[in-house]
Amino acid sequence: MIKSRKEADTSIEFGPHRFKIPVVPANMESVINEDLAVWLAQNGYYYVMHRFEPATRAAFVKHMHDRGLFASISVGIKDDEYQFIDLLKSEQLVPEYITIDVAHGHSDYVIKMIQYIKKQLPESFVTAGNLATPDAVRELENAGADATKIGVGPGKACITKLKTGFGTGGWQLSALRWCSKAARKPLIADGGIRHNGDIAKSIRFGASMVMIGSLLAGHLESPGHIITIDGKRYKQYWGSASEVQKGAYRNVEGKQMLVPFRGSIKDTLREMQEDLQSSISYAGGRDLESIRKVDYEIVKNSIMDGDY
Ligand SMILES: NC(=O)C1=CN([C@@H]2O[C@H](COP(=O)(O)OP(=O)(O)OC[C@H]3O[C@@H](n4cnc5c(N)ncnc54)[C@H](OP(=O)(O)O)[C@@H]3O)[C@@H](O)[C@H]2O)C=CC1
Numbered sequence: 001m002i003k004s005r006k007e008a009d010t011s012i013e014f015g016p017h018r019f020k021i022p023v024v025p026a027n028m029e030s031v032i033n034e035d036l037a038v039w040l041a042q043n044g045y046y047y048v049m050h051r052f053e054p055a056t057r058a059a060f061v062k063h064m065h066d067r068g069l070f071a072s073i074s075v076g077i078k079d080d081e082y083q084f085i086d087l088l089k090s091e092q093l094v095p096e097y098i099t100i101d102v103a104h105g106h107s108d109y110v111i112k113m114i115q116y117i118k119k120q121l122p123e124s125f126v127t128a129g130n131l132a133t134p135d136a137v138r139e140l141e142n143a144g145a146d147a148t149k150i151g152v153g154p155g156k157a158c159i160t161k162l163k164t165g166f167g168t169g170g171w172q173l174s175a176l177r178w179c180s181k182a183a184r185k186p187l188i189a190d191g192g193i194r195h196n197g198d199i200a201k202s203i204r205f206g207a208s209m210v211m212i213g214s215l216l217a218g219h220l221e222s223p224g225h226i227i228t229i230d231g232k233r234y235k236q237y238w239g240s241a242s243e244v245q246k247g248a249y250r251n252v253e254g255k256q257m258l259v260p261f262r263g264s265i266k267d268t269l270r271e272m273q274e275d276l277q278s279s280i281s282y283a284g285g286r287d288l289e290s291i292r293k294v295d296y297e298i299v300k301n302s303i304m305d306g307d308y
Pocket residue numbers: 076077078101102103104130151152153154155158160191239240241251253
């Protein structure tokens with residue numbers, strides 16, 4: 001048993017690196033930009049750059065490598081993404097991490113992209129998503145994905161459940177639990193984190209890493225503009241499938257909203273680490289593995305604030 005929470009080890013190995021905490025800011029244009037990616041990589045945190053400025057991605061990989069930092073980028077599955085993978089290969093720009101980022105990850109086209117990346121850039125660690133079922137996890141792992149990302153519709157800026165009737169919104173933790181029974185490789189739990197304690201719950205039910213959007217979008221370093229209303233400061237947070245992101249009202253499954261301004265991201269990440277250290281101590285252990293072994297009780301009809 002640990003004497004102080006400071007002794008609790010919150011670090012996690014994910015792909016070729018070990019990170020301070022099992023938390024990654026969402027690969028959304030309203031959550032991460034190049035400056036923040038550099039700071040996160042320099043300070044021992046995982047990051048995934050978004051894919052919404054496609055023409056800058058090769059230069060981004062080069063900038064990160066020139067600074068001695070790991071490169072972690074996102075790709076889609078449309079035809080021109082194959083040319084982008086070819087470009088990376090021909091320029092010998094091999095990102096340490098590539099995330100295939102589409103709403104409906106259980107698709108033949110995602111499988112095709114996993115196989116293509118693995119053929120062209122075999123050293124890159126490939127995460128594929130987003131998924132909602134154990135079958136999807138099995139199929140994408142079998143296709144060569146090194147990790148899969150779970151969560152269709154639990155996001156704060158998400159309206160997928162309302163518009164399509166599909167997704168894990170409202171039962172994200174259960175989806176994670178089911179998917180983890182099928183997974184042989186790491187899982188990222190994506191979306192629905194409303195409080196720091198939800199991170200520990202995600203670890204308990206099988207996540208190696210937790211992707212967070214809204215809770216990490218309200219910082220000084222976050223890309224959104226600061227908006228002041230009645231003396232209270234907010235930042236803009238918009239979904240990657242929102243009209244704001246797409247520039248048109250076509251297949252919209254996300255919205256724009258305001259999130260409270262929270263100061264510097266480094267303080268929030270430190271608090272997340274401290275809270276996880278407490279979680280480890282409540283679990284009676286000294287590292288994240290101890291959280292995975294705790295008994296739990298599902299309490300029905302409890303007061304809920306969020307999707308966990
Ligand atoms: N995690 C989540 O719950 C969700 C996340 N998002 C985020 O929004 C961004 C845009 O996502 P996405 O629209 O997938 O990206 P893309 O616009 O790159 O679409 C992916 C490709 O898959 C095709 N497709 C077929 N069926 C679907 C489907 N049900 N949903 C989405 N695409 C489909 C699309 O064609 P076509 O457009 O012609 O149909 C397109 O060719 C991503 O960053 C994604 O992560 C969006 C919604 C849910």
